[in-house]
Amino acid sequence: MCMAMKGVFKYLSPIAHLGEKKYTIQFPLFFTLFLAIGNELLTNRLIYNPSLNSILAIVVFIALITYFSFRNGIRGGIASVVITISYYLYIVFSRPSSLSDRILQLEMVLLLTILYLFLAFIVGGLKQIVDNLVETEANEKIRLQSIIQQLPLGVVITDDQGNVIKANKKSEQILGMKIPIGFPLAQKTLIDTFQNEKRINPTRGVIAQTLRNGKPISQRETFIIRKDGKKVLLRLNAAAIHNRHGKIIAAASIIQDITLEKENEKRKDDFVNIASHELKTPLTSMKLYLDLLQSRYDQRVQDRKTKELLTSVKYQTNRLQELVSDLLDVTRLQTGKLTYNKEEFNLNQLALESIRQLQTTTNHQKIIMTKSEEITVIADRFRIQQVLINLITNAIKYSPENSNISLQIKKKGDMALVSVKDKGIGVAKDQKKKIFERLYQAATTDDKKFPGLGMGLYISKQIIKRHRGKIWVESQEQKGSTFYFTLPIKSA
Ligand code: ADP
Numbered sequence: 001m002c003m004a005m006k007g008v009f010k011y012l013s014p015i016a017h018l019g020e021k022k023y024t025i026q027f028p029l030f031f032t033l034f035l036a037i038g039n040e041l042l043t044n045r046l047i048y049n050p051s052l053n054s055i056l057a058i059v060v061f062i063a064l065i066t067y068f069s070f071r072n073g074i075r076g077g078i079a080s081v082v083i084t085i086s087y088y089l090y091i092v093f094s095r096p097s098s099l100s101d102r103i104l105q106l107e108m109v110l111l112l113t114i115l116y117l118f119l120a121f122i123v124g125g126l127k128q129i130v131d132n133l134v135e136t137e138a139n140e141k142i143r144l145q146s147i148i149q150q151l152p153l154g155v156v157i158t159d160d161q162g163n164v165i166k167a168n169k170k171s172e173q174i175l176g177m178k179i180p181i182g183f184p185l186a187q188k189t190l191i192d193t194f195q196n197e198k199r200i201n202p203t204r205g206v207i208a209q210t211l212r213n214g215k216p217i218s219q220r221e222t223f224i225i226r227k228d229g230k231k232v233l234l235r236l237n238a239a240a241i242h243n244r245h246g247k248i249i250a251a252a253s254i255i256q257d258i259t260l261e262k263e264n265e266k267r268k269d270d271f272v273n274i275a276s277h278e279l280k281t282p283l284t285s286m287k288l289y290l291d292l293l294q295s296r297y298d299q300r301v302q303d304r305k306t307k308e309l310l311t312s313v314k315y316q317t318n319r320l321q322e323l324v325s326d327l328l329d330v331t332r333l334q335t336g337k338l339t340y341n342k343e344e345f346n347l348n349q350l351a352l353e354s355i356r357q358l359q360t361t362t363n364h365q366k367i368i369m370t371k372s373e374e375i376t377v378i379a380d381r382f383r384i385q386q387v388l389i390n391l392i393t394n395a396i397k398y399s400p401e402n403s404n405i406s407l408q409i410k411k412k413g414d415m416a417l418v419s420v421k422d423k424g425i426g427v428a429k430d431q432k433k434k435i436f437e438r439l440y441q442a443a444t445t446d447d448k449k450f451p452g453l454g455m456g457l458y459i460s461k462q463i464i465k466r467h468r469g470k471i472w473v474e475s476q477e478q479k480g481s482t483f484y485f486t487l488p489i490k491s492a
Contacts, residue, residue, distance in 0.1 A: 014071035018127075019134030023073035032064055032083035040087070050095075057091065058112070059116045065116050069123035077120025085113050098185070112342065154255030162186020162207050174234070174257045176226035186211060192225045206238035207251050214240045221258070233259045264266050266478055273331040279324045287321065290314050329386075330438065333462045340380040340466060347375045347384075347409055347416055347487070354388040355407065364401035367392060372409040375416045377487050381399070383463045387471075390456040391420040391483045395451055399424025415469065415486040423480040430471050436461040460485070 010016045032393075039060065043053040057348040061084040069077030092105045145166075148155050152173030155294060156163050156179065163186075167179035175191060183190070186208035193200050206217045216239040223233045223478040239251035270303075294310050332338040348369075355367045377384075395405040406421045427435060431442040457471075464471045464485050475481035 012071075014029055014067065014127075017071055017081070018132050019138060020137060020162070021128075022132045024071030025072065025074040025075050025079035028068035028072050028076040028079040029083060030070070032080045032429050035060065035064060036087035038084060040090075053091075053437065057088065061087075062116070062119070063120055065184065066123055069120045070127050072124075073128050074121055077124040078117070081116040081120050084116060085109065088112065102103075103217045109212075154257075155252065156207070156255065157250060157252045158184065158185055158207055158211075159250055160211060162211055162251065171255050174232065174255050175224065176228055176230065176232070191227065193222060194224065195222050206236045207253055210238040210240045210253075211248060211251050214242070216240070232257055233262050269331055269334050272327055273335075274330065276324045276327040279320075280328065283317065283321050283324060287314075287317055290317060314344055323453070326453070326459060329459050330455050333459065338462070338466075340383060342378050342380055344376060344378050345381045346419070347377050348372055350381060350385055351388060351407055351409060351418070354385055354392060355481060358389065358392050358396065361393075364398050365396055365399065365403055365405055367396075367405045368409065370406045372407075373411050375409055375411060377489055379415055379467050379487055381462070384467075387460040387463055388418070388420075388487060390460050391485075394456060394483070395422035395424065395481075397419050397452070398422065411489070412486065414489050417484060419482050419484045421480065421482040426477040426479055426481050427475040428477055435473070436471065 016474060028415045038175060039053065039056055042057055043049055044173060053115075053324070061080075065077055065080045065084065068080040072079075088109045092102060092109060126330070148166065148168045148484070151168060151170060154174045155168045157166040157170050164179055164181055164183040166181070172179055177190060179185075179190065187202060188204065189202045193202070193205060195204075206220055209215075210217055216237070218237050220236045220238075221233065222236060223231055225231055235256040235258045236253060238251060240248045241250040241252060243249045290310070290313060294314065297310060329338060351369060351372075355369060358368050392405065392407070399405065403423040408419045408421075410417045410419075427442060434440050435442055435454075437454075438458045439454045440458070441450075441452060461471050464487070467487055467488040467490065471483070471485040473481055473483050
């Protein structure tokens with residue numbers, strides 16, 4: 001019974017039909033006709049009261065036209081107007097009256113027709129506009145929802161309290177469980193989440209954090225132990241959603257399963273590690289034999305061409321050895337196995353040594369040490385020289401012939417500030433941070449003007465970081481770059 005009542009109410013309610021865009025005329029036609037007959041029978045035939053009849057004939061039908069315009073659009077309103085006006089004409093012609101009265105009545109009917117049509121167009125038109133809006137909104141919602149569902153990434157959206165509003169299938173797949181709507185994600189845990197091998201409380205999770213401070217969190221790597229016991233590595237992004245007044249109203253997070261990616265990365269690193277280890281031993285022997293060969297030639301053979309060839313082979317072998325050693329360093333850094341042996345040494349002396357060594361590799365560029373302060377540091381001498389050599393080598397590589405490269409060492413508070421300045425190609429603004437990333441090269445690979453693998457600055461950054469210093473670049477494209485690094489003077 002209740003269901004039937006609900007059904008009738010839904011059928012009659014114009015609100016329930018918003019967005020349907022069904023503009024049928026049957027119901028308005030029959031119902032208005034039904035009411036006209038009812039009105040005629042009740043007020044004119046049964047109770048015979050012409051004035052009540054005319055009041056009702058106006059009030060009831062205005063209400064009816066408004067209702068049908070709102071329920072069935074302009075078409076429904078007009079259908080109701082047609083029946084109403086036909087009924088009015090019936091009243092005019094079925095009652096005895098004088099010609100002048102009749103003309104007056106007809107004028108009245110004409111006026112009412114214009115008024116009713118106006119009403120039907122305004123209300124019906126408004127209804128149709130609302131229908132379009134509702135439909136657009138609904139379509140947008142469906143489109144958005146299906147995009148979220150189809151995404152190859154997990155998406156979880158919560159309200160401002162961290163309760164789940166929407167979680168797509170992929171997020172459930174990644175986390176290996178159902179995420180119920182309303183689940184208090186920022187307070188309770190669905191699964192055990194870890195960060196740096198430590199189990200973390202959900203209030204420290206990305207959703208809780210972004211809801212607390214409104215700041216987006218990007219590329220946070222973490223892992224979970226799923227209910228089925230599987231360890232899944234995740235990359236998380238989260239952002240709070242603000243309303244127009246800046247108030248946080250929701251949060252969205254993107255979950256990526258990076259287990260496979262990390263496994264592949266590890267396999268690649270393992271390969272590079274093994275390959276560079278395997279290359280190191282024969283290379284060392286090769287260099288020894290080459291030295292031997294060169295000394296024999298120096299003593300016995302006077303063939304200049306052969307000597308030149310030997311020098312070239314030695315140069316290339318040295319380069320290969322540097323490359324292999326960089327590769328080894330990168331893998332050691334990745335696995336945290338790069339060790340540091342700290343000692344006290346004079347930074348200026350080390351810089352001069354490095355300059356002397358590298359000046360032999362270039363005939364055209366002059367490497368000079370500009371006015372510097374004498375500074376002693378406690379650091380890994382070998383590794384700091386590696387940084388200096390890398391910066392100077394880059395300065396040589398990326399600047400034109402006949403240009404000077406200058407090195408300077410200064411005190412800045414309790415830090416030593418070292419700078420290597422060149423007048424070369426420079427570094428674009430958006431590349432200044434990236435060039436310190438692993439295997440990153442600013443020049444595109446298809447114009448391989450400068451050989452290299454993009455390891456030097458990454459290694460340098462890690463070394464300086466481990467010494468609690470900083471490394472950065474200031475540069476203007478095509479004008480030159482100055483690479484800076486700092487080292488604590490009284491390094492622990
Ligand atoms: P590589 O020189 O082997 O490519 P690096 O890690 O030493 O690797 O440098 C990374 C990138 O930074 C280089 O590919 C180059 O694009 C840019 N770069 C480094 N030093 C300079 C410099 N002095 N001037 C201009 N660009 C530089």
